Amino acid sequence: MNIVADENMPYVEALFGEIGEITRVNGRQLTPEQLIDVDVLLVRSVTKVNAELLSQANKLKFVGSATIGTDHIDLALLEQRNIPFTNAPGCNAAAVGEFAFIAMLELAKRFKQPLKDKVVGIVGAGNTGSALEHCLNAYGMKVLLCDPLLEEQQLSNRSATNISDKNSRQFVSLDTIIEQADIISLHVPITKTGPHKTWYLFDEAKLNQLKPHAWLVNCCRGEVIDNRALIKVKQQRDDLKLVLDVWEGEPNPMPELVPLVEFATPHIAGYSLEGKARGTYMLFEKLCEIFGLEHQKSLLNLLPKFNISQLHITDKVSETQLLTLARLVYNLADDDYLFRNSFLNNHGFDHMRKNHTHRREFSALSLVNTGHCEVDWMFKLGFSGVER
Ligand SMILES: NC(=O)c1ccc[n+]([C@@H]2O[C@H](COP(=O)([O-])OP(=O)(O)OC[C@H]3O[C@@H](n4cnc5c(N)ncnc54)[C@H](O)[C@@H]3O)[C@@H](O)[C@H]2O)c1
Ligand SMILES: O=C(O)[C@H](O)[C@H](O)COP(=O)(O)O
Numbered sequence: 001m002n003i004v005a006d007e008n009m010p011y012v013e014a015l016f017g018e019i020g021e022i023t024r025v026n027g028r029q030l031t032p033e034q035l036i037d038v039d040v041l042l043v044r045s046v047t048k049v050n051a052e053l054l055s056q057a058n059k060l061k062f063v064g065s066a067t068i069g070t071d072h073i074d075l076a077l078l079e080q081r082n083i084p085f086t087n088a089p090g091c092n093a094a095a096v097g098e099f100a101f102i103a104m105l106e107l108a109k110r111f112k113q114p115l116k117d118k119v120v121g122i123v124g125a126g127n128t129g130s131a132l133e134h135c136l137n138a139y140g141m142k143v144l145l146c147d148p149l150l151e152e153q154q155l156s157n158r159s160a161t162n163i164s165d166k167n168s169r170q171f172v173s174l175d176t177i178i179e180q181a182d183i184i185s186l187h188v189p190i191t192k193t194g195p196h197k198t199w200y201l202f203d204e205a206k207l208n209q210l211k212p213h214a215w216l217v218n219c220c221r222g223e224v225i226d227n228r229a230l231i232k233v234k235q236q237r238d239d240l241k242l243v244l245d246v247w248e249g250e251p252n253p254m255p256e257l258v259p260l261v262e263f264a265t266p267h268i269a270g271y272s273l274e275g276k277a278r279g280t281y282m283l284f285e286k287l288c289e290i291f292g293l294e295h296q297k298s299l300l301n302l303l304p305k306f307n308i309s310q311l312h313i314t315d316k317v318s319e320t321q322l323l324t325l326a327r328l329v330y331n332l333a334d335d336d337y338l339f340r341n342s343f344l345n346n347h348g349f350d351h352m353r354k355n356h357t358h359r360r361e362f363s364a365l366s367l368v369n370t371g372h373c374e375v376d377w378m379f380k381l382g383f384s385g386v387e388r
Helices: 012-016 075-080 095-108 127-138 148-161 174-180 202-209 227-236 273-291 319-329 330-341 348-354 377-383
Strands: 002-006 020-027 038-044 062-065 119-123 144-146 183-186 215-218 240-244 310-313 365-368 384-387
Touching: 002 012, 002 183, 012 020, 012 038, 012 273, 038 273, 062 273, 095 127, 095 183, 095 215, 095 240, 095 273, 095 319, 095 330, 119 127, 119 174, 127 144, 144 174, 174 202, 202 227, 330 348, 377 384
Parallel strands: 002 020, 002 038, 038 062, 119 144, 119 183, 183 215, 215 240, 310 365, 365 384
Antiparallel strands: none
C-alpha cells in the first residue's frame, strides 16, 4: 500500500510503517502527480483536498486529516468518489483549551490584574471551547457560553424527550457575551453560509462594541475576525488586548496587525505532542477499522516521559505560581518572540510551525501534594498528581 503523509505529522512511521510504504510530503506544495498510485493520503490543515488535487489519484482508498477543522477538505467530492474520510475531532482540544488559558494567565500577569475576577465568554462550546471551559471552571472562574447550534440542539432534544436534563448547559447570545465578558475566546469552525456563519463574525461593528479593556483571544480560524477591521479598531482602542494564534490570509498575516497583538503565534495552539499524537493515532485506528486490520499499538507508548518528573506542592499555589507551573509545560512568550522575529522571513510562518518543538499538556506534569493543601482544582485543571 502506498501512503502519502504530511511531513509535519509525527508518529506516522511508528503507526503506519507495517501497513505500507510511506512517502513524506510538504502538505502545502503537494501536487496531483504525487497522488498517482497512492492508496492512503494523510494530511493536515494546509493541504486543500479538492478536485484538482485528486485529479490523478487513481487508487485512493482513504483520506485522513489529523485535524479538528475540515474546511480544507471537499467532503462532498470524497463522498461522491466513495473515498472514506476521517478527521480527528477533539484530538487537540486540551492543547487549545490550555493554550487559551495560559494566554489569559500571561495577560493577567502582564497587566497586573487577577485573572480569577474576570468573566470569560466562550464563543463555540464544542471540543476546544469546552476544554477551555473546563480549565476556567477548575480555576473557579465565571464562564458564559455562546453556541446557538448546540443551544438549538439541546432545546430540540428537550422537547423531543419532554425531560429536562440536569446536565444541560446554559447558553447566552453573542450580544450578551460582548456586553458582559471581560475576555472573549473564539472556538468556532469557519463557515461561510447559514444563519450562524462565522466568517467575519467579529466585524468592525462587533469589535467596536467590545467592553472597555476587553481581551480577545482567537485560536480557531483567522477569518472569524475581519483582520483589516481589527487593525483599524485596535489603532483607535489601545484598551483592547489581543491574543492571536490564527490569522486572515495564513501563512501571510497582515504585517501591521502583528505589533498590535500581545501574544502572536503561527497557528500552533493545538500543537501539543499529545494532541498531534492523538491526531495521527485517530487516523490509524480509523484506517485499521475500514481495512479490517488488527493492531496492538497504543497511544501511551508513543509519548516520551516529560523531562520534569514530579513537583512537590507544599503550600497554597498563587496565580503567579500557577503561571510559573504552566510555563514549565508551555512558555507562550518564547513562541511569541520567535514569531515576531520570523514571520516576515521567507516561509517564516510555515517554518516555525514545521520546526515547532511540541509542547506538552498539563497532564505531563505530575504534582505531589506534600503540604496537604487544597490542590484538587489543579488536578481538575489537568495536571497529573498524587496526594502524599
Ligand atoms: N489554532 C489551532 O491550532 C486549532 C486547533 C484545533 C481547532 N482549531 C479550529 O477551532 C475550531 C473549533 O474546534 P472544535 O474542536 O472546538 O470544534 P467543534 O466542532 O467541536 O466545536 C465548534 C462549536 O462551534 C459552534 N458554532 C458554530 N457556529 C457558531 C456560531 N456562529 N456561534 C457560536 N458557536 C458556533 C458549533 O455548534 C460547535 O459546537 C475548528 O473548526 C478549527 O477550525 C484550531
Ligand atoms: O483544525 C485543527 O485541528 C487545527 O487547526 C490544527 O492544529 C492545524 O494544524 P495543521 O493541520 O495545520 O498542522
